[in-house]
Amino acid sequence: MGRRLGRRTKGQEDDAVARGFADGPLSRDLDANLRELKAIFDRCSDVVFREFVFAQCNGTRLALVYTDGLADKAQVSDQIMRALALEVPVAAGGRRIGKGRALEFIKKRGLCMHQIAETDRLQEVVRAVLSGDTVLLVDGHATAIVNVARSPETRRVADSEVEPTVRGPREAFVETLRVNTSLIRRKIKSPSLKIETLRLGRVTGTEVAVVYIEGIANDKLVPEVKDRLGRIQVDGILETGYIEELIEDNPWTFFPTVNITEKPDRVAAMLLEGRAAVIVDGSPFVMTMPNLLVEYVHSTEDYYERFLFVSAVRVVRFLSLVASLTLPAAYIAAVSFHHELLPTTLLLSIAAQREAVPYPVLVEVLIMEVLFEILREAGLRLPRPLGQAISIVGALVIGEAAIRAGLVAASTVIVVAVTGIGSFVLGYRLSIAFRLLRFILTLLSAALGLFGLVAGMAVVIIHLCTLRSFGVPYLSPIVPTTVVDLKDVVFRAPWWAMFTRPRLIARRDRTRQAPDLEPGPPGARSRGRR
Amino acid sequence: MAERGRISPTQATLLMVSTVLPTAILFVPPVVVRRARQDAWMSLALAVIVGLLVARLVIGLSLRFPRKTLFQYSEEILGRAGGKAVGLLYIWWFLHTGALVITDFAALPCIALMPETPFIVFFILGIAVSGYAVRGGLEVLSRYNELVTPVSLGSIALIFALLTKEMRIERLLPVFDTGAISILKGSATPAGWLGEIVLLSMVAPYLSNEAEVARVAYVSVLAVGACVTAATVGTLLVFGPDLTGAWVFPVFSAVRSVVIANFLERLESVAVSVWVFLGLAKIGVFYYAAVLGSAQWLGLKDYRCLVAPTGVILLGMALLCPSTAELFEFAQGAFPVYALTVFEVGIPLLLSCVARIRGKGATGGA
Incomplete structure (x- = not known):
């Protein structure tokens, strides 16, 4: 136990080294904050500092910090600077407010941003800036406003190149995590679809999302996935492959035990069977787990064709x-x-x-x-x-x-x-x-x-x-044999007979659909209705 | 607990089938036919009854001592010293039978496929491959077996189905020609083989539902009996009793005589390959029983460390086995007496009697 704790402190020290600065609270003094941030972002030519004055409250000084290229410049200049410097004072009709209420006022009335957050930690500010968010610092307040205004620039969602199909959706994942989660969300419009994000890689700080459907995914699976991800302590994660080799059950094998796909429909199907998916920012491939051998023999199209x-x-x-x-x-x-x-x-x-x-x-x-x-x-x-x-x-x-x-x-x-x-x-x-x-x-x-x-x-x-x-x-449902699940190994049962989800994967809610869905001519059909 | 895995009743049934069938299907038919001629099926039916009685004994003991193997409950029944002595005897028997199985296993590919390759190559490969499965534990062994057994038995059945046009029902006539004594004598060897169901006592504690042990035992004995009888009768129908008794591997010779449309012929290599898969499973079961038994006898927490040493011992014992001809001699004469009286009926019967008298274990079991 003691050794474990020791290792953890070592990890934290490494963390500080990797970050290049020590964490601390923000100061009320804007100049102090800016000095600190400028020291942190020394020689980072892509980080922009923009100071201006909020005319309405006694010329309170404001500062914007963002990364050029990551933040959406149009939104920064229109929705933040233009709003605060010009439009809000005009709309408010010249009513003055005290410096102490500036932060509250800006948050409630000043910003025309769809998503904002607050923080008082230096580390959070740095992370937000590097993730493409725009941070607004207000003089006299030890709290910064984080405006989520990331640049939409990303590769266009295009046809799948690695897994082409004749019938079925053609779109494939791209390198941006948010676009990828949206592609999945578009397929599964349910609040039960959970997307939990965490950061991995001490230097790269890569965003990683764990995706699953609550109530369908096995109870033990999601904590296990998160636990295995949490154990990862490496400096950088550039592709799903890094994570795959760190979370396998058995690393000494030729066989892949985590599936990789670039098709959102495949991921959606996996999630609906009770699997979990892991998306890594910067990779157009999504990992799904648990992974069975038969998955490599099946293709998405199998479920769309007769x-x-x-x-x-x-x-x-x-x-x-x-x-x-x-x-x-x-x-x-x-x-x-x-x-x-x-x-x-x-x-x-x-x-x-x-x-x-x-x-x-x-x-x-x-x-x-x-x-x-x-x-x-x-x-x-x-x-x-x-x-x-x-x-x-x-x-x-x-x-x-x-x-x-x-x-x-x-x-x-x-x-x-x-x-x-x-x-x-x-x-x-x-x-x-x-x-x-x-x-x-x-x-x-x-x-x-x-x-x-x-x-x-x-x-x-x-x-x-x-x-x-x-x-x-790995060989289930062939061995250990699960007779009901043999409906989808060599033979694929028609959809009206796919009554249950795979037994070993989804343990909780196994019923997939209503019984008696077998279609027929108008006269015969009613027998199925209850 | 040395073994943490759990297997399903189906897996256990298939494992028990593999415990008996692979060598039985090859070695039993000629032996029985030599004694009982065309009435071999009656000998086999008698042997199945003996097998069912052995199964009954094992079931009784397993239900009386739930979640305990033979090694554990024999200590409980006979006390520490007695139990250890019984355990030592069984370790010997598992090793000895295991070594015999390995020689049986090597005999067919060596004779049928590669007569110039020395036996030791087959021994080493057989032990290494099944040792790998044993190292994986009971679950791995059962899964391998669950995959291989249905496929292999299916292919063998298919090959036999192709033989139907060679079969003549008259070759089974006249019925009851040989007399009761010959039929009884003929049933000794298959009974010895079917009694190997006693190994269920090493597997039963790890069933996911131990109450199913009775079904597992009876179904596997009946399935093995049916398969061996089918192979024997099928061979008899093709060759008649004289030829069947004369050949070393008549079942294999039957497979060899399949000719369909000048296309499906000479299937023996396929049959041998399929049989090798089964043979590996059988070696695996005895190997596993020996390893698990030794671990429990020595009181070890993990049996994995014993896999390699046991393999070396098995190899040494297999090398001591003389020629295939003498193996047949042993299978006909000494083996049934030795295996059946001591290990398959004798000790289990003793154990269950003493358990009953001393009132050990759960009541209502045996």
Whole structure:
């Protein structure tokens, strides 16, 4: 306990160092306050100090402090300066008020701002200025008025690039926290949607919002999320990835246990199932938790398209999940150990192709896999217009030429290509995990054939069984099996049958909708009404 | 408490199925058929009855001593010294059977898939993989098993369904040709296998609802009995009693003879892979029982530290096992007597009698 307390004081000292000043109360003297603030904002050329006089109350001096570029200049000059210096005195008809009541008067009648706050702490003032708010200091008062007038400048809400869909909303999150919360709020117009903000990162002071729906989210989940966020003591947070690695249940795994999405509709759906979301200012990705493996096989569109079609597509996705993990390994096992697995004609044709190839099949597969990885990485890093060129070079030149040159067999190219394409079917982050595991399985199967492959897969399955995300088993609802929740794993039940929320995620209010929603022709429909 | 996990009745049932079935489905049919010929199914039915009786004993003890494993209640019943002695015997039995399971597990892939690979490779991999699951605890082991067992059994059933066109019902005739003595003799080996349900006494305390233990036990014995009978009868229908008794792995040979439209054929590699998943689960259960039992015997708070040493012991014991042929000999002769009389019926019966006489535990249990 003692050690813990000790650490905390150390943290606070670090805090002061990181802030660059000591906290304290504001003074009644405007000049003293300005001196202090100017010392703090020394060499910060973007912080603006603007002093002027409030004519109505005996020439009380006022000062505005804001950050150029963050604060909305139009609002600062129109709604604050213009109002206080010109319009209020005129409207009040020259009635004078004492200096002591100036602050109250400005707050109640002077400012035409939609949102203001008060503070008497120096630290609060500094934080407000750096967050883009405009601080108004009044001479003779030890309280500052914080005007929330942030510049609306932000990237336009645009189409999702990482998770494109055919049907469904196209908008994606942007880098500004407030815009992102508004995108979610637009989808869920309920006061139960709670958005709690906190600041993380001692130097960056990044705003982080925890979003959940009260009454649907698990009681234990939200405190747990806030607790884990509260433990974070780092100097800076620039992306969700920083937080993700600091709040996972099991950091030593290939698999992501916090989901990331850039689509507001996906976040809304997650919240409605009882999950919590974490938004980080400055990142267009929102984290949702708890996260299950099946989420990476599902897409938002699954819930917008017709359910029978979706169920069929999901079968394809699960097949590609297995293929992207095991296909190269199974190919090696079949070609180098278990010829009986292949039909004789196919075996002969593969043997004929491989006749000219100088390497064992493992080397062949590794060459192609590594080439594929290089191409993929190059396609990602290159400026977009060049990406096309790379894929043409990769697909045609290297693939075709490698076969002609006798470097690899055509069957190997097919296997590696199918595996690569199969992995794109899954969520991007799951495919990264599988990419690494695939290499391990390939080596195991080259050493021990099918037995090695099966042993490797068993280890992968056992590992997945050990994982939890915020206490929820990663493989649920498949194992531990929750029979009702199998309605949304491979098969997707139609919406009128999605009666309950996932059991392990939303523990409290599990009923999602009214029973007997199954539609029908006019005569039959009434039977459902109670 | 050494184990903090909780498993559902379904998970426990599947775990018990995996405790018995994986090796039983492979080793039991030839042994039974050799003795009872086409009446093997009657031997198996008898064996299921024995299995149900063992299950009854375990259920009685578990209900009498809720939230306690075999190791804990045997100390309560027999006193400290007696309980420790019984515990030591069971640790030995779990290790010994575990080592036998590992050799069984290695036999099929080694013989069927990779005859040139030495046994020790399969031993090490099998122990390492199931040891990883055991290290994760009962929950992890059950989840792995819950995922693997339905899929594996489903695939095996599917392969057998493809064999129906080879099956001839006449091969089961004439009924009751071999005589009661042979049928009785035939039931010894499967009874020994089904008696492994006694391991439920290590798992039952961790059921989310311990009152379900009876259903778990009976359902798993019946399910295993049904599966083994189906495999035996299916093989008999395809090959008849002579061939079935002659082959080392007749069930595997049956799978091998699937030919559908020149496309679905030579499914044995698939069958072996699927079976390896099941075998790993079975090793896991015995491994877990040995590890948890030793931890409770030694009074440890956490059993994880025992996983690696136990694995090494299992490997050593597995290496001491002689050839597969001798393994079969053991499975037919000594194993049922040794396992059934002492560990599956003897000690549990003794425990429940003494508990009743001394009035230990909750009343109305046994």
